[in-house]
Amino acid sequence: MKQEWNQVLETDKVKELDAFISKMKDQRGALITVLHEAQNIFGYLPRELQRYIGERLNIPSAKVNGVVTFYSHFSQVQKGKYVIKICDGTACHVRKSIPILEELQRQLKITSGSNTTEDLLFTVETVSCLGACGLAPVITVNDKVYPAMTPEKTTELIQSLRKESGHEV
């Protein structure tokens, strides 16, 4: 399922990124803006893509990688189509966020070694607060907030996302 970088280079995504880089090239702080755009386009920032961006902006690839690893927003690994964030901050924890996480792990067969499903449909991340403590326990799916979650509601949500994406339920 994962694409080789050589295949990726053939795609329109690179053309889209090139067009953006051409617009940004001479502006101050272009690197971070370009990395944001590249992550929007590709979904993640593999080392090959970082090297490519470095070449286009005349910035050493080690410096590009330093920026990518500094900001937690940037990801060097491919994530699923649906990025599920489960909050385990205090408010969510006391309202039983852990059984929701366990249900997600069970439903998606995610082990501690990887937080993305084999079919690249789901990525599960834990966060310390989603800023919606009054709605605890909270999860987000691609930044859409789901309040007052339970393991049962989580199962239904996973099923509906699978359906929406055309995967078997």
Ligand code: FES
């Ligand atoms: S602790 Fe979960 S949203 Fe704040």
